[in-house]
Amino acid sequence: MTVDPKNDAFVAFEHVQKSYDGVSLVVKDLNLHIAKGEFLTMLGPSGSGKTTCLMMLAGFETATHGEILLDGRPINQVPPHKRGIGMVFQNYALFPHMTVGENLSFPLEVRGMGKDERETRVKRALDMVQMGAFIARRPAQLSGGQQQRIALARALVFDPKLVLMDEPLGALDKQLREHMQFEIKRLHESLGITVVYVTHDQGEALTMSDRVAVFNDGRIQQLAPPADLYERPENSFVAQFIGENNKLPGTIEEIGGGKARVRLSTGELIDATPVNVTANGQKTLVSIRPERIEFKPSLMPPGALTLDAEVLEVVYMGDILRTRMRVAGTDDFVVKCRNTLDQTRLSPGEKIKVGWHPEDARALDAV
Amino acid sequence: MAETTMDSTAAGLTTADGRPLKVALAAAQSRAKRRAFLLVLPLLLFIVITFALPIGQMLQRSLYHDGFSKASPALGAWFAANPAGTEPDEAAYAALASDLLLMKENRLAGEAGTRINYSMPGTRSLITSAARGADDLQPPYREALLAQDRKWGEPLLWVAMREAASPWTTDFYLSGIDMQRSADGGIERVAEVNRVYIWLYVRTFLLSAVITGICLLLAFPIAHMLATLPMAKANLLMILVLLPFWTSLLVRTTSWIVLLQGQGVINSLLVSMGVIDDSGRLALIYNQTGTIIVMVHILLPFMVLPLYSVMRVIPPSYARAARSLGATSWTTFRRIYLPQTLPGIGAGVLLVFILAVGYYITPALVGGADGQLFSNQIQFHMTKSNWSQAAALAAMLLAGVLLLYWLYDRLIGIDKLKLG
Numbered sequence: 001m002t003v004d005p006k007n008d009a010f011v012a013f014e015h016v017q018k019s020y021d022g023v024s025l026v027v028k029d030l031n032l033h034i035a036k037g038e039f040l041t042m043l044g045p046s047g048s049g050k051t052t053c054l055m056m057l058a059g060f061e062t063a064t065h066g067e068i069l070l071d072g073r074p075i076n077q078v079p080p081h082k083r084g085i086g087m088v089f090q091n092y093a094l095f096p097h098m099t100v101g102e103n104l105s106f107p108l109e110v111r112g113m114g115k116d117e118r119e120t121r122v123k124r125a126l127d128m129v130q131m132g133a134f135i136a137r138r139p140a141q142l143s144g145g146q147q148q149r150i151a152l153a154r155a156l157v158f159d160p161k162l163v164l165m166d167e168p169l170g171a172l173d174k175q176l177r178e179h180m181q182f183e184i185k186r187l188h189e190s191l192g193i194t195v196v197y198v199t200h201d202q203g204e205a206l207t208m209s210d211r212v213a214v215f216n217d218g219r220i221q222q223l224a225p226p227a228d229l230y231e232r233p234e235n236s237f238v239a240q241f242i243g244e245n246n247k248l249p250g251t252i253e254e255i256g257g258g259k260a261r262v263r264l265s266t267g268e269l270i271d272a273t274p275v276n277v278t279a280n281g282q283k284t285l286v287s288i289r290p291e292r293i294e295f296k297p298s299l300m301p302p303g304a305l306t307l308d309a310e311v312l313e314v315v316y317m318g319d320i321l322r323t324r325m326r327v328a329g330t331d332d333f334v335v336k337c338r339n340t341l342d343q344t345r346l347s348p349g350e351k352i353k354v355g356w357h358p359e360d361a362r363a364l365d366a367v
Numbered sequence: 368m369a370e371t372t373m374d375s376t377a378a379g380l381t382t383a384d385g386r387p388l389k390v391a392l393a394a395a396q397s398r399a400k401r402r403a404f405l406l407v408l409p410l411l412l413f414i415v416i417t418f419a420l421p422i423g424q425m426l427q428r429s430l431y432h433d434g435f436s437k438a439s440p441a442l443g444a445w446f447a448a449n450p451a452g453t454e455p456d457e458a459a460y461a462a463l464a465s466d467l468l469l470m471k472e473n474r475l476a477g478e479a480g481t482r483i484n485y486s487m488p489g490t491r492s493l494i495t496s497a498a499r500g501a502d503d504l505q506p507p508y509r510e511a512l513l514a515q516d517r518k519w520g521e522p523l524l525w526v527a528m529r530e531a532a533s534p535w536t537t538d539f540y541l542s543g544i545d546m547q548r549s550a551d552g553g554i555e556r557v558a559e560v561n562r563v564y565i566w567l568y569v570r571t572f573l574l575s576a577v578i579t580g581i582c583l584l585l586a587f588p589i590a591h592m593l594a595t596l597p598m599a600k601a602n603l604l605m606i607l608v609l610l611p612f613w614t615s616l617l618v619r620t621t622s623w624i625v626l627l628q629g630q631g632v633i634n635s636l637l638v639s640m641g642v643i644d645d646s647g648r649l650a651l652i653y654n655q656t657g658t659i660i661v662m663v664h665i666l667l668p669f670m671v672l673p674l675y676s677v678m679r680v681i682p683p684s685y686a687r688a689a690r691s692l693g694a695t696s697w698t699t700f701r702r703i704y705l706p707q708t709l710p711g712i713g714a715g716v717l718l719v720f721i722l723a724v725g726y727y728i729t730p731a732l733v734g735g736a737d738g739q740l741f742s743n744q745i746q747f748h749m750t751k752s753n754w755s756q757a758a759a760l761a762a763m764l765l766a767g768v769l770l771l772y773w774l775y776d777r778l779i780g781i782d783k784l785k786l787g
Contacts, residue, residue, distance in 0.1 A: 060687055080690040093688035097706045106702070107692035158693065 009033035009069070010194050011057065011162065016066035018052050026052050028218040030066070034196065036161075039188050041197045043205040044215030045241070053215075054164055054198045059083050070162065081110075086155035086163040086193075090170055092147045094139035100126070100150050101135040107158040125157040126150075128187065145176045152184065156191065165197045169204065181208055202242050206230065214238050230289075235276055236364040239287040246293070246333050248286040249366060252277055260363050262286055266329040270305050271358035276365050283366035290322070290336040292360040295352045296344065306355040309333065311346045321345075327354060429539055429758035434482035435531035438475035439466040443532040451552040455525050460508035463519075463528075467501040470494075479531075485753065486527035486538050486548065493518050522550040539759035564744065564760070571741040572767065574658065575723035581663045582670040582719050583712065590674035590711075594681075608671050611664055620732050623661050627651035627733075653735030661733050666722055670715040677711030713779050721768050 011034040018027040027049040034040050042050035055061040057068060059080030067074050075083055094103050104122040113121075126132045129149040139147055148168060155163055165184070169177045185208050188195050199205055205212045206226040214221045214229065214237075222229060222238045233239035240247065250264040252274070260274040262284060272286045294300050295309070309325040320336050323346055327333035335354065337343055346352070380388035436443060441462035449459070470476040476498035480491035493516055504511050512519040526548045530536055541547060541554065545562040549555040556562065589608065593601045611619065626632045634648045643649065651657060685707070689699040727742035734740070741764055748757035775781065 058687070058691055060690070080687070081693045081695055083691075084693070085691060087688065087691040089684045089688055091682060091684060093682070093684040095685060095689075095703055106689070106694070110692065110694045110698055154692065164691075 010036040010038075010071055011196065012067075012069040013053070013057075014067045014069065016053075016056065016063045016068060018049070018056060018061065019064045025064075025218055027056075030218075030220065032213060032220065032223070034194060036194055037192050039185070039195045039197065039208060039210045041199060041205040041209040041212045042215055043199060043202060043212050043241075045200060048215040049218040050198050050213075050215040051166060054166055054196060057196065058085055058087055058164055084158075084160055084162075086158070086160035088148075088151050088155045088163065088165040088168040090167045092139070092151040092168075094147055094150055094154070096139055098138075099135070100131070100137050100139070100142075103139070103150065104154050104157050107154065111158060121157055125153040128156070129153045129183070144172050145180065148172065148180055149183075152187070156187070156193070160193070162194045162196070165195065167199050167201075168197075169199075169201075177204070184208065206242075214241060216241070233275075233287065233362065233364070236285045236287060236366070239285075239362065239364055244290050244334060244336075246288045246290060246327075248288070248328055248330070250284055250286060252280050252282045252284055252363065255280055259358060260284075262363055264328050268305075268307055268328055270307065270361065272361040272363040273359050274363045277363050284363045285366045286361050286363050288356055288361045290334040291320075293335045293354050293356050295335065295346075295354050297353070297355075300355040301357050304355040304357075306353040309352050309354045311348050311350040311352065313348060314346055325352075325354070425758045426762055428755050429762045430536065430755075431534050432482055432485075432531070432536060432539075432755045433534035434475075434478040435528070436534045438470045438473065438479040439463075439528070439532055440469070441465045442528060446529045446532045451526075451529060455509075457507055457509050459525075460512055460519075461506065463512065464501065464504045464508040467494075467498045467504070470498040471501045482531050483524070483527050485542070485756065486530060487523055490518065490524060490527070493524075523548075526550060526552055539755045540763070542756065543759045543763050564741075564763075567739070567741050567744060568763065568767070571724060571764075574655070574740065575720050578659055578662045578666060578723045579670075579716055579720045581659070582667055583716060585663070586667055586670035586674055586715065587708075587712075590671050590678050593671070593675050594678035595683075605675075608668050612668055616728065619665075623657075623664075623733060624652060627657060627660065652733050653738070655734070655738045657733040657735065658730045658738035658740070661729050662723060662726060665729060666719045669718045669722060673714035673718065674708065674711040677708050677714075681707050709779070713775065717772070717775055720771065724768055725764060 011032075013030045013032040016027060016030040017025055019025050030049075030053060032053075042053060044050045052061060056063050057070075059075070059078065063076060068076060070083065070085075094100075095106070098106065101122055104125055105118050108118040108121060122135070123132065126135060129152055131146065131149050131153065134142065134146065134150070139150065142150065151168070155165075168184075169180050172180060181204060184195075187193075197205075197208065206229070209226055211223060211225055212229050213223045216237050221241075222234045224232075224234075229238065229242050233242060236247070239245050248262075248264055248270070250262040250270075252260055253263045253269065254261040255274055255277065258273065260272050260277065262270050262272050264270060264286075270286065272284075277284045300306065307327050309327045311323060311325055312331065313324040315322040315324070316339075319339055321339055321343065323335045323337070324331070325333045325335060333354075382388055382391045439462075442459070445459050445462040467476070470479055476495045477491075480494035480498075483494060484491040497512065497515060497519075500515065518524060529552075530538055530548060538548075542557075543564050545557050545565050546554050547557050589604075593604055593608075596604065624631070628634070629648045629650070631651070633651065634643075637643045638645055638648065649656075651660065681704070685703055686699050689703040690696070694702065724740075725742055726740060727746055730738050730740045731743055731746070734743070741760065745757045745760045745764070748754075748760065772781075
């Protein structure tokens with residue numbers, strides 16, 4: 001999907017700040033533009049400010065400073081029920097004293113819609129999530145996954161242009177979660193709605209989103225499509241938060257021409273790509289993904305600098321082999337390789353050399 | 368495999384060694400059941416001895432009084448031989464004379480007189496004085512007794528004695544619903560000035576309803592606030608709500624008097640602010656108003672607690688969901704929040720109402736003349752040692768409460784009750 005969010009923003013956060021206690025900021029100067037039809041995920045650890053942002057957008061929290069615009073219109077003063085935003089809650093929030101049909105009918109009733117039209121729409125929304133047969137059930141009679149579908153249908157039944165989802169799959173088991181991810185994605189694409197999705201599950205964020213905003217400490221650390229986020233993290237927080245990551249601390253010895261040579265704290269010299277380091281002598285954290293590390297000399301680029309490694313542990317995980325090694329003074333250097341027939345089997349105690357393509361080793365800020 | 372399963376289903380399931388499954392299950396569980404029963408046995412005995420038996424005895428007393436019947440075997444025989452409405456003849460007066468003699472010998476005249484007096488006021492002394500002079504009675508007894516007192520000829524007295532000659536009687540219930548036996552043996556309403564119970568009964572239920580309603584109106588916002596505040600603050604406020612529980616009755620009563628009396632804090636404040644003038648001080652205590660104010664104060668925690676326990680577990684996301692779906696805050700309250708608090712409302716209303724219906728000490732202290740409740744009448748009869756009348760009134764109150772409980776179960780369902 002090609003979007004130019006800056007000019008075509010459907011939802012815009014402009015310099016938004018939020019404080020609950022007047023002492024500290026939960027959201028610090030948030031600027032975020034979301035395009036129409038986009039699936040944007042706010043990802044971050046708990047307490048990073050992502051849910052607060054969603055609640056401000058829904059209207060349940062007021063921004064302490066700054067402006068939130070929906071379709072070009074400032075909505076800071078608009079009460080939640082007039083925003084016309086669909087919302088799916090973490091615990092589904094299906095009204096327990098109403099049947100599934102009444103739950104879905106509720107948003108249409110409060111909009112003063114006639115009975116016939118309500119019934120048509122409720123039926124259509126239920127069919128959309130394949131729950132048409134459950135119209136007379138109570139939420140308590142449904143399984144978690146079924147409740148999730150009903151909550152989804154209820155958030156969509158009044159045709160909102162924007163749907164917010166607050167960790168909607170958090171309570172489901174892994175298999176159901178993956179299925180529902182696919183389902184939500186399908187609805188997003190077929191209905192052309194804009195979705196803002198909050199989660200702390202990076203797998204969910206990477207598989208579903210057009211773009212992911214990684215939150216930490218009240219700020220967006222990186223806003224990028226999933227592949228960029230994983231392969232080109234812009235700082236060491238993102239590198240560590242998304243996926244598994246080996247980090248080697250050191251100092252920039254030589255920088256220039258998009259390349260850097262880093263002296264590790266244990267004395268070895270390695271090649272890396274500078275990301276947010278600029279000067280010689282700067283402290284850095286070199287980040288390398290476990291699956292990008294090679295230990296067969298034939299696969300390493302010619303002239304690559306290598307490090308000595310001692311195999312400590314090999315964990316069989318089915319599709320991959322996860323090997324923990326001692327490298328440059330750290331005991332938790334992880335290498336992942338596919339479990340193919342011709343794969344070299346390492347055993348604990350073995351001494352090998354590891355290396356990588358310099359573009360896979362990213363020299364990031366040292367935290 | 369499938370076939371054997373079907374066979375054993377048809378014949379009733381059995382265990383591996385062939386015993387019927389139901390028998391095996393009962394045997395396996397019986398030990399656990401016995402132990403569980405032994406654990407609850409002390410409480411069961413306690414309840415039976417201190418609660419079930421006294422209530423049973425109370426119900427029996429409301430229908431049973433042998434004060435007159437045990438002292439009047441001869442009259443009892445005559446009443447049994449002659450149907451109701453028979454004019455008392457010489458034989459009847461002879462039986463009366465022999466019973467009076469018996470009363471004198473066994474010192475039963477006072478008790479017998481009291482029993483007749485319940486049905487026909489002003490007859491106790493008639494019987495006791497007649498019994499004192501029973502030795503001197505000579506036939507013809509009719510003339511002799513009538514010469515002593517013309518009242519002996521009154522048909523109402525004979526109706527009363529006929530009823531009292533049997534220990535089992537509905538007299539006390541009749542009087543509880545403002546009825547009495549008429550001279551012809553039928554049932555009629557008592558004179559208008561003496562009709563107290565039905566009106567008091569109705570007023571007790573009305574006042575209880577008013578008190579329950581005020582409690583609900585006051586408790587709902589408090590409970591909501593307690594449920595939404597952080598735990599530490601909520602606990603502090605909860606202490607304030609529970610304070611009336613922990614205050615001694617005398618301290619409470621004194622402070623109500625200080626606050627509510629004619630020259631009290633509230634009246635003086637209103638006068639000094641010019642809301643009322645000095646001659647128009649409000650009567651806030653020793654009347655119905657006083658009963659309502661003070662009972663609301665005492666019963667409020669019984670409304671707050673169940674409401675609070677229900678509200679505490681209603682997640683705020685329901686209200687948020689309703690708002691995000693387009694409902695105004697009023698619609699959200701009415702359609703989403705209120706229905707979910709119903710179990711708490713039901714429990715609070717039932718609890719407060721039942722407590723209020725049976726309340727005695729507060730109306731007695733601050734109710735004055737028109738703030739009395741039904742229980743005060745029960746207490747009145749108990750101090751007069753008219754146990755049977757007190758028991759009959761108490762049984763009427765119990766019946767009213769049970770009726771309401773049954774109605775509640777039919778309308779809302781007792782399983783929806785949530786007490787905390």
